[in-house]
Amino acid sequence: xxxxxxxxxxxxxxxxxxxxxxxxxxxxxxxxxxxxxxxxxxxxxxxxxxxxxxxxxxxxxxxxxxxxxxxxxxxxxxxxxxxxxxxxxxxxxxxxxxxxxxxxxxxxxxxxxxxxxxxxxxxxxxxxxxxxxxxxxxxxxxxxxxxxxxxxxxxxxxxxxxxxxxxxxxxxxxxxxxxxxxxxx
Numbered sequence: 001x002x003x004x005x006x007x008x009x010x011x012x013x014x015x016x017x018x019x020x021x022x023x024x025x026x027x028x029x030x031x032x033x034x035x036x037x038x039x040x041x042x043x044x045x046x047x048x049x050x051x052x053x054x055x056x057x058x059x060x061x062x063x064x065x066x067x068x069x070x071x072x073x074x075x076x077x078x079x080x081x082x083x084x085x086x087x088x089x090x091x092x093x094x095x096x097x098x099x100x101x102x103x104x105x106x107x108x109x110x111x112x113x114x115x116x117x118x119x120x121x122x123x124x125x126x127x128x129x130x131x132x133x134x135x136x137x138x139x140x141x142x143x144x145x146x147x148x149x150x151x152x153x154x155x156x157x158x159x160x161x162x163x164x165x166x167x168x169x170x171x172x173x174x175x176x177x178x179x180x181x182x183x184x185x
Contacts, residue, residue: 001100001178005034009070010182013045013098016074017184021086026075029067036066042101042175043069044138045077047086049093055080060127060136060175062103070098091184098180099138101125104173112167116148118174125177128155130170135159139177 001009016027043066044058057076059069077096078086086094104127109115119126125139135158137151145151152166159165166172 001036001180002034005036006180008034009037009066009098009100010180012067013070013074013096014182014184016071017047017078017086017094017096018091020075020078021091022088027071029071033067037070038065038067040064041066041069041103043073044099044101044177045070045073046097046099046138046140047077047080048095048097049090051095054090054094055083055086056138058099058101060101060104066100094184096182096184097140098182099125099140099177100180102176104175107172107174115166115172119148119151120174121146121148121151123176124174126151126155127173127175128152128159128161128166128170129173130159130161130165133159133161135161140179 019025019027040062042058042060044056047055055077057080058073107115107118109118122142123139125137127136135155137155145154153163156163156165
């Protein structure tokens with residue numbers, strides 16, 4: 001994505017969050033926007049207040065356009081169910097990160113050792129699917145969980161699975177993310 005498109009996306013997410021928190025209305029998708037934002041890709045929006053997680057919601061997969069996912073992820077991250085909704089008093093302290101995902105690819109492996117070899121820390125985000133449950137960690141999570149097995153154990157926990165489910169029949173996908181950082185203004 002070129003710099004101009006990144007700036008547009010960042011400004012759009014900024015405006016969407018501000019409009020939603022201040023006026024409880026969803027921003028309209030601009031008719032004129034960079035064509036790259038019409039690509040169908042997954043998007044996550046992460047909100048941090050004073051560097052602490054305040055919300056993170058997104059959409060994986062390629063059914064919807066980036067521009068639509070940007071708007072909806074920005075709104076949903078403001079009311080992430082793990083936290084109280086973002087209020088106007090907090091806006092000056094909120095920074096955000098937009099992650100635009102590549103299409104997830106199944107990691108084919110015959111063993112857990114082979115699986116571990118195919119995972120690249122700090123680059124790959126991971127998705128786990130097992131027994132009808134699914135969960136995702138963005139590549140940024142490697143900062144907090146730098147060891148591959150630890151990363152996978154925590155992903156299993158987040159998903160409601162046993163910590164060793166990644167070794168026993170779970171499907172693991174990997175993806176990369178283009179990350180754009182912004183500050184509300």
